Amino acid sequence: MTPISLSGLARSGTGQSKITPDPAPRAGFWASRRRQQAVRFLFVYALLIAGAIAVSIPFVWMVSTSLKNLGQVFLFPPQWIPQPFVWRNYYDALTVVPYGRFFLNTIIITGISIAGIMLSSSLAAYSFSRLRWRGRDVVFIIVLATMMLPTQVTLIPQFIIFRNLKWIDTFLPLIVPTLFGTAYQVFLLRQFFMTIPLEMDEAARMDGCSILGIYWRIILPLSKPALMTGALFAFRFRWDQFLEPLIFLNTPRNFTIALGLRLFQDQNLTNWNLLMAASCVSMLPVLLTFFFGQKYFIQGVVISGVKG
Amino acid sequence: MTIPALAPTVRAPRLTYRAREEIAGWLLAGPWILGFLLFTAGPMIASIWLSFTSWDLLGAPKMVGLANYIRLFTDDPSVWRSLRVTTVYAFTSVPLAVGLGLLVAMLLNENIRLQGLFRTVYYLPSVVSGVAVALLWRWLFSPDFGLINAFLAVFGIRGPAWLSDSNWALPALIIMSVWGVGSGMVIYLAGLQGVPTALYEAAELDGANGVQRFWNITVPMISPVIFFQAIMGIIGALQTFTQAFIMTDGGPKEATLFYLLYLYRNGWVYLKMGYASALAWVLFIYIMILTLLILRSSAAWVYYEGSTRR
Numbered sequence: 001m002t003p004i005s006l007s008g009l010a011r012s013g014t015g016q017s018k019i020t021p022d023p024a025p026r027a028g029f030w031a032s033r034r035r036q037q038a039v040r041f042l043f044v045y046a047l048l049i050a051g052a053i054a055v056s057i058p059f060v061w062m063v064s065t066s067l068k069n070l071g072q073v074f075l076f077p078p079q080w081i082p083q084p085f086v087w088r089n090y091y092d093a094l095t096v097v098p099y100g101r102f103f104l105n106t107i108i109i110t111g112i113s114i115a116g117i118m119l120s121s122s123l124a125a126y127s128f129s130r131l132r133w134r135g136r137d138v139v140f141i142i143v144l145a146t147m148m149l150p151t152q153v154t155l156i157p158q159f160i161i162f163r164n165l166k167w168i169d170t171f172l173p174l175i176v177p178t179l180f181g182t183a184y185q186v187f188l189l190r191q192f193f194m195t196i197p198l199e200m201d202e203a204a205r206m207d208g209c210s211i212l213g214i215y216w217r218i219i220l221p222l223s224k225p226a227l228m229t230g231a232l233f234a235f236r237f238r239w240d241q242f243l244e245p246l247i248f249l250n251t252p253r254n255f256t257i258a259l260g261l262r263l264f265q266d267q268n269l270t271n272w273n274l275l276m277a278a279s280c281v282s283m284l285p286v287l288l289t290f291f292f293g294q295k296y297f298i299q300g301v302v303i304s305g306v307k308g
Numbered sequence: 309m310t311i312p313a314l315a316p317t318v319r320a321p322r323l324t325y326r327a328r329e330e331i332a333g334w335l336l337a338g339p340w341i342l343g344f345l346l347f348t349a350g351p352m353i354a355s356i357w358l359s360f361t362s363w364d365l366l367g368a369p370k371m372v373g374l375a376n377y378i379r380l381f382t383d384d385p386s387v388w389r390s391l392r393v394t395t396v397y398a399f400t401s402v403p404l405a406v407g408l409g410l411l412v413a414m415l416l417n418e419n420i421r422l423q424g425l426f427r428t429v430y431y432l433p434s435v436v437s438g439v440a441v442a443l444l445w446r447w448l449f450s451p452d453f454g455l456i457n458a459f460l461a462v463f464g465i466r467g468p469a470w471l472s473d474s475n476w477a478l479p480a481l482i483i484m485s486v487w488g489v490g491s492g493m494v495i496y497l498a499g500l501q502g503v504p505t506a507l508y509e510a511a512e513l514d515g516a517n518g519v520q521r522f523w524n525i526t527v528p529m530i531s532p533v534i535f536f537q538a539i540m541g542i543i544g545a546l547q548t549f550t551q552a553f554i555m556t557d558g559g560p561k562e563a564t565l566f567y568l569l570y571l572y573r574n575g576w577v578y579l580k581m582g583y584a585s586a587l588a589w590v591l592f593i594y595i596m597i598l599t600l601l602i603l604r605s606s607a608a609w610v611y612y613e614g615s616t617r618r
Contacts, residue, residue, distance in 0.1 A: 044418050051412060052429045058487065059432070061455050062444050078458050124340040132326070133333030139341060146348060148540070150547055150595050152568055153588045156358060156581055157351035163365075180343020205325075211332045240438030242550045243568075247576060261439040262554060272447050279440035290435045294428065297435070301491055302498040 066090070066277035073272050086273065093277035096267065101253060102260035109171050109256060110238040113178040117234045118227060120181030125189035126215045130201060140190075146183040159247055173248040174241075174256075178234075185230040191303055192226035193219055229300035232293050236286055257282045358585035365579055376586035387587070389562050390570040391594070393478060397566070398545035401485040406538055409492030414526070416493070417500045427497065431490035442554035445484045446471065449555075471556050474563040481551055481564060492537050499530035528611040535610045539602055546595055567591055 060080075065073060066089055067082040094100070127133070128140050162173040196219060204214050220227070242258045249255055252263060261282055268274050290297055334341075359376055363369035380387050412430055416423055433441075448455050449470040457467030468476040507525050516524065527534075549568040552558055558565040558573075571591070575584035 041418070041420070044415050044420060048412075048415050048420070048426055052426060055430055055433055055487065055490075057455070058444055058448060061448065065447065074453050076453060076458065077461065078453065078455060120339040120343070123336040127333045127336035131329050131333035131336070133330045133337075136333060136337075139337060142344065143340070146344065148543055148599070149348070150543065150592055152547065152571060153355050153592045154348055154351035156575055156585050156588065157354035158347060159575075160354070160358075160581070161351070177343060177347045179339075180347070181340040183340075186340055211328065215336075236435065236437075240436070240440075242438050242553075243572070246553075247572075258439045261443065265439075265443060265554070272450075272453075275443055276447065279443045282440045283436045286436055287432070290432070298427075298431070298494050301494045 062276045062280055065272055066093075066274075066280050068273050070271065070273060089273050089277045090281065093264070093274045094281065096274070097260055097264050098253070099257075099260060099278070099281070102255050102257045105171070105254060106239060106256040106258075109174050110235055112175050113238050114231050114234045116175070116179035117182050117185055118231055120179060121185035121230065122189050122220065122223075122227065123215070124181050124186045125193055126219055128186065129190045129193035130198075130214070130219070131211070143183045143186050147187060155243075155247065162248065168248060169250045169254055171254070174244060178238075182234070185234060188230050188233070188300060188303055189223065189226055192223055196222050225296060225299065226303075228293060229296040229303070232289055232296050233300050235289060239286055355585050355588060358582055359589050360586075361582040363581045365581060369582065372582065376583050377590075379583070380586055380590060386562065386565060386570055387590075390565045390567040393563070393565055394546055394548065394567040397478060397482060397485075397548060398542050401482045401545055402538060402541040404482065404486055405489050405492055405541060406534060408486060409489040409537075410496050410534070412489065412493045413496035413500055414522075416497055427494065430493055434488040434491040437488075438550055439554055442551050445480075445487075445551075446555045449480050449484075472560055474559075474561040477556050477560060477563045481548075481555070484551065485545075492541075495533055495537060496530060499533040500526065503529045531610045532612055535602075535606050539599060542598060542602070543595055546591065546598075 064080055064082060067085045067087065068079075068089075069082075069084075069086050072079060072082060124143075128136060128143070158173070158177075159168075162168055165172075167173050167176075200218050200222070201214050204218050209217065240258060241256070242262075245256045245259050246262075249259060252260075255263065261278055264278050265275060358369065360371060360373060361369035362372045362375070416426055416430075420426070451457060451467070451469040451472065454467075454470070456470070460467040470476050470480045503526065507529070508521055511521050511525055547568050548566045549572065552564050552566040552569045553572070556564040558569050567587075568591075571584050571587045574580045574587060
């Protein structure tokens with residue numbers, strides 16, 4: 001897969017014990033350093049493969065269950081390969097509750113949110129990384145502090161504000177706050193913008209480029225990977241969000257996928273095949289974006305985790 | 309928290325540009341600042357005030373002084389139970405995640421083939437979250453037909469009823485949390501790759517064995533990363549909600565009554581907005597105290613190379 005390429009994290013040969021002097025050889029099988037090394041590697045691979053299997057099994061099990069009929073779901077010991085494959089489960093799972101509607105709702109909410117988050121956050125990040133203004137450093141510390149702030153303190157007053165605005169049971173409480181940008185994305189983009197040489201700005205300014213022009217023509221085009229990362233993270237987070245939709249949305253026709261799944265769970269308590277089919281479908285968009293944008297995902301984790 | 313150094317700024321030739329920069333700076337950061345005031349700072353202040361009132365969303369909030377806090381600390385055993393549940397969860401799941409994440413990262417950092425593939429596989433579970441994952445694990449933990457008890461049965465072990473057994477429900481959620489070690493692993497791996505190879509070579513020349521190299525080079529060199537992960541992990545774990553809501557609904561016998569779930573019930577099921585606000589502030593202060601304690605302790609075990617980081 002793609003190596004991490006940001007800020008010197010590039011993977012270069014970091015073999016830990018390549019240049020080591022051979023200590024005085026002992027007799028017997030273990031004498032050779034090479035053999036010792038081989039056994040060690042065998043051990044490492046065994047552990048890694050065992051772990052990888054353990055970590056993937058839940059996914060395999062989910063797909064397998066989603067294709068069984070109920071009789072097979074409740075077999076003990078469980079079977080891995082469904083017989084027969086019941087593809088109809090997916091049709092049933094998606095039609096018992098208005099899943100299409102939930103999908104559409106979630107796409108509308110996440111789509112608008114992501115656009116707003118990326119625009120406002122990138123402007124703020126540009127301001128924090130490129131412009132000099134009084135109070136900048138203090139405000140940036142507040143940005144960092146908000147990332148660590150537990151959200152539950154603001155939840156109740158927010159609910160009351162939106163209730164007074166008659167926004168409850170609309171998408172607005174889920175969309176509007178995000179249009180102002182989010183601390184995580186501001187931080188991520190600022191960190192990236194800092195790596196763009198200042199000479200670029202200066203040259204553009206000499207040529208008569210305005211402050212906004214520099215943002216639009218220099219900074220944004222050079223930051224596509226970071227923008228991608230920020231957008232993917234926003235997507236993943238918004239797609240799975242549960243507590244906020246639970247509080248702000250009431251009627252099923254406005255539900256997001258997360259709420260729809262819960263509704264579905266309450267209606268189909270032991271229909272595990274249908275429940276797994278529905279779970280599978282709702283995970284799919286995030287899994288697909290991960291496979292296509294893996295590089296950006298991992299960069300995002302690394303930037304925000306290592307340099308915090 | 310560490311604040312990365314700000315960029316050296318350019319000396320502007322004209323005063324007017326400086327002035328424009330000042331205005332543009334505020335304007336461009338403006339939306340975020342406005343959003344912060346409207347949806348974070350404002351609500352926080354309102355929340356303090358609400359915590360001193362009694363309000364069921366009908367009529368006007370009634371001032372009750374410290375009554376909410378007094379009740380919370382002296383007359384509501386569920387508060388203590390939920391604090392205990394949440395703390396136990398945070399302080400077992402986070403060290404487990406850090407330890408296992410570090411272990412996988414160290415294994416991957418050996419010069420192995422298919423490093424990228426392994427990394428993807430281990431990272432995958434932490435990409436998905438929320439209700440779908442909670443449903444999946446409810447099924448895995450199913451007492452009679454779940455995969456986990458089927459696996460235990462292979463070894464002749466009769467597995468517990470997991471989510472419906474008050475002794476096993478919380479451990480079950482902790483086991484589930486281990487599935488997401490991948491996100492930490494990616495970060496440790498990047499950290500490990502930044503440790504200079506020369507350090508290990510020098511240590512080996514001096515006769516240090518693998519364990520000594522781990523404790524005296526690896527851990528100190530990536531301790532800032534571990535530290536940051538631990539803090540963010542604990543803050544996140546103390547706010548666990550979805551798993552408890554979907555998988556156990558706080559039960560059985562309040563064994564998984566996570567704090568946020570209890571807060572949600574008070575606010576949106578019993579409609580006690582004042583009491584729920586007081587609960588929110590208690591958790592907030594609890595999180596701050598824990599974070600400060602961890603920060604304090606960090607001087608003893610977190611090593612910052614050079615002195616620029618702090």
